[in-house]
Amino acid sequence: MHDFIYNALPGKVVFGCGKLASVKEEVAAMNSGKALVLCTPEQRELAEQVSDLLGELSAGVYDKAVMHVPIETAHAGGDEASRVKAGCTVAVGGGSTIGLAKAIALHQGLPILAIPTTYAGSEMTPVWGITKDGIKTTGRDQNVLPETVIYDPELVTSLPGFITGPSGLNAIAHCVEALYAENANPIISMLAEEGIRAIARSLETAVNEPENLDARSDTLYGAWLAGASLGAVGMSLHHKLCHTLGGSFNLPHAEVHSIVIAYATAYNTPNAQDAIQRVARAMGCDKPEDAPKALHQLVKAVCNKTSLKELGMTEEDLDKAADIAASNPYYNPRPVTREGMRALLGDAFDGREPSVA
Template sequence: MFQTSFSYDALPMRVRFGAGSVASLPTEVERLEARRALVLCSPEQKRTGEAIANALGDLSAGVLAEARMHVPVEVARHARDRAAELGADACVAVGGGSAIGLGKAIALEHDLPVIAVPTTYAGSEMTAVWGLTEDGRKRTGKDPRVLPAGVLYDPELTLGLPVGMSVTSGFNAVAHAVEALYAPDRSPIISLMAEEGVRAMAGALPAVAADGGDLDARTQALYASWLCGACLGATTMSLHHKLCHALGGTLDLPHSETHTIVLPYALAYNQPAAPDAAEALSRALAAPDPAHRLWDLAGSLGAPRSLRDLGVAEGDLGPLARQVVDAPYANPAPVTLDGVTRLLRAAWNGEPPRVEP
């Protein structure tokens, strides 16, 4: 059914897309009237971060290779202090959600503009959502100050992303679009982007898995991640993200793998209550049951499909379900303790997702 009343906020950022676009980074830093940009990355991406800093030349304030998953608050505090010590007036976040999340933490404290250079498909660069983990709990919020001022999508930088990580990162992106299709603040514009993002990513991932050096497939996947991330940035998160925040923040699970495992089960939970979203996903995935299709696709690409395989103990499920139910996000289907417990148990076992009427 077409929505006849809605609102849509365009995000104020500049995006450059295409192979080789990272060469324009100095120009983008100067466009912000910045003179000392601190390059942020994870320890694994240190070599890439140093190459970016070298390309910036005199515009670089150095490299901080300390980004970690779920942005632990102690890491964020050290990064904020380091940025102040170096006199940084901008940040360039290179990598996935961990690096970009660290840039957002600095922006939240010091109002420094962030330029994101994504090398995964996480999509954080398209949102004003920040997250910090402290004492085993992940807090999230929205603040326009943390929205990157610029994004450089260069598919050549994703060629080194291992195939397994590429697949799970792609599923992470798909999760953003899936939830946007049934978000309470969705719009026809976002729904179009979400459906196209899912279609493009589902088409790109098998080609990426077959040949990680396929630049055309990498370009399509990065395009899809842009669309999916923009959907996340424009809508309210639902049960899927609440589950992943609880799992990641409490158990320090790998981010994209957790999203990959949880997505089919969260979608199956919501499909009966979101028929328009299910119809759009059926078109995008060319399948009558989108939840089962995503579970099948993950398996065919060698992605994990069980929380047990990530080290989650059976005894963790009850407290996690209670955490989710005690502070739920907006969701089309009622979030009940029994329902969430059954969802988590199915995901823990890795059994095929079942859509219940």
Template sequence: MVLKSFAYEALPMRVRFGSGSVSVLAEEIAHLGLRRVLVVCSPGQVRTGELVGAALGELSAGILAEARMHVPLSVANRARDRAAELGADGCVVVGGGSAIGLGKAVALEHGLPVVAVPTTYAGSEMTTVWGLTGDGVKRTGKDPRVLPASVLYDPDLTVGLPVPVSVTSGINAMAHAVEALYAPDASPIVSLLAEEGTQEMVAALPAIVRNPRDVEARTRALYGAWLCGACLGATTMSLHHKLCHVLGGTLDLPHSPTHAVVLPHALAYNQAAAPAAAEALSRALGEPDPARALWDLAGRLEAPRSLADLGMREADIEPIAERVVANPYANPAPITREGVVRLLRHAWAGQAPASDC
């Protein structure tokens, strides 16, 4: 193998992985020198948030169960005010991308360290990326202040994750790996993480569908999510993530189901222009056409495959395409308005991915 020049920057964080890891959360908080942390979660994760708050005892400043998809500015402002009011010196975020995103918003404003306890496979805990949505537009950026200082991966906390959420969250994780393989700042290190992360997720998700309480499958999925999230944190994302950010921020479509629908189509758009990435994904998926393999896998797992089913109108296709192509960004295949419109039409209708976009 001939290696090209590359750069790789390891992000500074601690990771605790394994069944029962949440039991050492207070120890992790003390290790970071924190004394009063705000527990952040979504309304649907209140019970888990209360469990974490009880485990922290006097270290807990309180629980804020207001996290929402795409981190609306109004919610972020309330969280920032609450953290300041309670005199919190850190945040413990419990849940998926919504909770972690809200914790990052607090960190961005107040510089408070974040400890993440992921209960889905979204991967945001591995990145310096933040996102805030206001006036129908989702803005994203990167800032080292929002990177969690510590991440605790406890598969036991994912056993109750509903199967449909597990599936779409897992496909969302694979999207990070897919785009990392053809990113402009890809490296051999990240490519190894991406291929193994995809393999683990592809193996785990069907087992979770068969038996949601299969701890071994949950452990493999969470391990795969960690690797895929690390890819997201180390590289620049391309067309797939741009599409999902615009669809989510503009139309308020559900985050991980949108990723599940769009991924095969975005990969089909790019895979001819990224042969090394396609080869790695073929190995991971065990199929010669990775885009079609992902679409077929979504069908077998009963994941959504149509943007129309998620609430997008056909009349939204052209305006979304305009927004996507308005700002140039790195992508293996040239991004054209006509190509993005064709991609969106296939994804909207629930058709199989086409490589002629």
């Protein structure tokens, strides 16, 4: 067994159908005063419901969260928290809303209670991201890790299939990267493999039968494991590529992750055989070399868009994206080259079946 260091991340998880009703009790337990409820404009109704459940502990609803957390949005959210004298935030939604809560926590120290309504996994990580001048910057800070997370499978039954599929693949991507992370360890590897298995076996049912609470519970459970895995270890090629594509070309977060993961896995397979063997096992494959194709097949089964071209990227963007991805050295099992990134992005642009070189 390899040497390793494992740091358990603090935090309370409340999991189960109907657990949204416990939000007031959980905010009170945080002992941070009134909470500003954050959401996107589309989730205003649910945020209002949460605000009503909070009663006198609500400082109001702020519905300006947007994708990739532009710095202007982060500043405006912080200003609103100060205006209403909030002592904490309740983030109701996916990665955009939880990202806004993290940006506020980063600059103002307000603790977070997260109520995920997607499978993004951000609620379990100390990773923040803010976009400025078209470049998304990420970092890690324990102060942005939510203190409490309420997982209620009933809240994701209304998640449409075209969001459920990419969001679930996004969570699988977190698990895959955790398996070959520079600081991977046996505990996180067990969580990550189980996370892939739970989502892979239930995601197609969740897409086709959105009211199926067993499938929704399974996928949400997998997303929790995915977020916890990603939060405990570092990120590599897949996430760096997706942050480039999202921050620099404004492509949708989950959809980018769902498309890129098969190609990033194929790229890394020759240099991360043990990790990719775990992916293959969780996906029901016999060999590591089969894992990228299995991921690609799942994408085709649950996602409406399966290529970067369909997301609105242009062929002219590919060279710039390859330049950005290869410009800053970072850990990855296989060395990141400009040529390799251009080939990977070309395959993802056309949605071709991934191949292991």
